[in-house]
Amino acid sequence: xxxxxxxxxxxxxxxxxxxxxxxxxxxxxxxxxxxxxxxxxxxxxxxxxxxxxxxxxxxxxxxxxxxxxxxxxxxxxxxxxxxxxxxxxxxxxxxxxxxxxxxxxxxxxxxxxxxxxxxxxxxxxxxxxxxxxxxxxxxxxxxxxxxxxxxxxxxxxxxxxxxxxxxxxxxxxxxxxxxxxxxxxxxxxxxxxxxxxxxxxxxxxxxxxxxxxxxxxxxxxxxxxxxxx
Amino acid sequence: xxxxxxxxxxxxxxxxxxxxxxxxxxxxxxxxxxxxxxxxxxxxxxxxxxxxxxxxxxxxxxxxxxxxxxxxxxxxxxxxxxxxxxxxxxxxxxxxxxxxxxxxxxxxxxxxxxxxxxxxxxxxxxxxxxxxxxxxxxxxxxxxxxxxxxxxxxxxxxxxxxxxxxxxxxxxxxxxxxxxxxxxxxxxxxxxxxxxxxxxxxxxxxxxxxxxxxxxxxxxxxxxxxxxxxxxxxxxxxxxxxxxxxxxxxxxxxxxxxxxxxxxxxxxxxxxxxxxxxxxxxxxxxxxxxxxxxxxxxxxxxxxx
Numbered sequence: 147x148x149x150x151x152x153x154x155x156x157x158x159x160x161x162x163x164x165x166x167x168x169x170x171x172x173x174x175x176x177x178x179x180x181x182x183x184x185x186x187x188x189x190x191x192x193x194x195x196x197x198x199x200x201x202x203x204x205x206x207x208x209x210x211x212x213x214x215x216x217x218x219x220x221x222x223x224x225x226x227x228x229x230x231x232x233x234x235x236x237x238x239x240x241x242x243x244x245x246x247x248x249x250x251x252x253x254x255x256x257x258x259x260x261x262x263x264x265x266x267x268x269x270x271x272x273x274x275x276x277x278x279x280x281x282x283x284x285x286x287x288x289x290x291x292x293x294x295x296x297x298x299x300x301x302x303x304x305x306x307x308x309x310x311x312x313x314x315x316x317x318x319x320x321x322x323x324x325x326x327x328x329x330x331x332x333x334x335x336x337x338x339x340x341x342x343x344x345x346x347x348x349x350x351x352x353x354x355x356x357x358x359x360x361x362x363x364x365x366x367x368x369x370x371x372x373x374x375x
Numbered sequence: 376x377x378x379x380x381x382x383x384x385x386x387x388x389x390x391x392x393x394x395x396x397x398x399x400x401x402x403x404x405x406x407x408x409x410x411x412x413x414x415x416x417x418x419x420x421x422x423x424x425x426x427x428x429x430x431x432x433x434x435x436x437x438x439x440x441x442x443x444x445x446x447x448x449x450x451x452x453x454x455x456x457x458x459x460x461x462x463x464x465x466x467x468x469x470x471x472x473x474x475x476x477x478x479x480x481x482x483x484x485x486x487x488x489x490x491x492x493x494x495x496x497x498x499x500x501x502x503x504x505x506x507x508x509x510x511x512x513x514x515x516x517x518x519x520x521x522x523x524x525x526x527x528x529x530x531x532x533x534x535x536x537x538x539x540x541x542x543x544x545x546x547x548x549x550x551x552x553x554x555x556x557x558x559x560x561x562x563x564x565x566x567x568x569x570x571x572x573x574x575x576x577x578x579x580x581x582x583x584x585x586x587x588x589x590x591x592x593x594x595x596x597x598x599x600x601x602x603x604x605x606x607x608x609x610x611x612x613x614x615x616x617x618x619x620x621x622x623x624x625x626x627x628x629x630x631x632x633x634x635x636x637x638x639x640x641x642x643x644x645x646x647x648x649x650x651x652x653x654x655x656x657x658x659x660x661x662x663x664x665x666x667x668x669x670x671x672x673x674x675x676x677x678x679x680x
Contacts, residue, residue: 236586
């Protein structure tokens with residue numbers, strides 16, 4: 147699903163690179179945590195996979211497509227295959243839950259019929275079918291993140307990226323979000339979660355890739371957050 | 376596609392409501408610049424008509440000296456008649472010239488004429504040309520001919536024995552040229568200002584919708600899907616400006632112009648529906664081009680897709 151070979155990203159010449167010679171393979175259907183301190187390169191990693199950035203060196207293949215050689219007009223079609231969830235939810239405040247999710251389908255040209263059937267379905271999946279007509283500011287943080295996950299997943303992408311999805315949430319709510327992501331993973335979707343939520347990583351016992359100073363310092367199945375303290 | 380079109384229209388309308396001040400500024404500047412384009416095009420057409428009508432009236436008048444022998448006058452007339460560029464020749468005798476002068480200019484005071492010691496007016500030949508543009512060629516030929524010198528009113532200064540409307544036509548051409556240059560300069564300046572206004576309006580529209588744009592990029596909306604509402608907004612603004620300009624020009628053409636030509640019956644000014652349609656098409660096309668250019672310019676700078 148994801149293949150990174152010797153990838154480096156240098157933002158400013160002569161400064162330490164954000165990512166330094168990373169090689170990572172992620173198979174279809176895996177659930178992977180990407181952990182590391184702030185500035186370790188987690189966000190750069192995610193943005194490279196979305197082709198918001200191009201690597202300075204190395205090769206990245208996502209869903210069978212080489213991102214370094216991809217024409218820029220094709221990028222939108224790549225992103226339709228990647229669901230994306232962020233710490234700050236990125237919901238539109240003037241649209242209801244339903245409209246927020248419908249918007250994501252509308253702008254990639256899905257028909258009204260598809261929208262009317264898929265939006266309620268994905269809202270049931272995330273457990274928000276009761277709050278379809280609520281606006282984001284009427285929802286709790288956990289609910290807003292569920293809406294955001296529903297929007298990322300409504301198009302059934304084979305890959306779901308989450309950048310600090312629980313960064314703004316309390317531990318109990320975070321647990322709910324993680325189990326939702328886990329459920330999505332069970333449908334066959336590859337899930338990559340960048341986080342520094344120690345308890346979460348330790349309790350889930352999934353594959354962990356640890357970044358430090360832009361380098362992959364650890365990659366273990368059924369890992370823990372680590373960083374011996 | 377039908378869904379998309381209504382979506383784009385909706386987005387453009389929402390955006391207009393959100394920052395109508397900037398949009399209005401863009402519309403007004405486009406309106407003014409297109410109005411000026413229309414006025415200069417229209418007045419160019421009208422001036423062309425005026426010039427043409429003057430050209431029609433361009434004839435050469437050759438003054439003959441008193442007592443010129445009839446056979447020599449006939450010889451000149453025959454020679455001119457043989458010229459391929461000449462249409463007609465009309466002989467006016469001294470008596471006829473005086474009569475005409477009396478009727479035309481001295482109706483109120485015939486005593487002035489009656490008190491003259493003799494008839495001071497020369498006999499003349501009026502030469503009409505097939506093509507008024509040949510006026511100076513024919514004049515040169517006449518001056519060079521011997522039969523003209525034999526009968527000319529003032530053989531010492533042949534140019535004084537000839538009268539023709541070349542100067543008027545040339546003056547009119549100069550005036551039209553100046554008007555054209557001035558209006559081009561004004562239109563260019565206004566076009567730049569309208570581009571700046573459209574650019575600003577679109578920039579604000581992009582800024583107002585930056586969250587939507589970020590999400591659209593995230594979920595994989597195609598680049599053109601993201602761009603089109605802004606392009607449409609630019610085109611819509613300039614179309615509104617163009618329609619306002621066409622409206623104003625119609626009022627000018629169909630209400631003010633007939634009044635003007637009533638006042639100035641000597642000038643043949645009128646605008647046909649065909650001319651007006653031509654100007655309208657130019658304005659709409661120019662407006663759309665300007666709107667697209669302004670929007671593209673703004674997107675290049677402010678919309679990263």
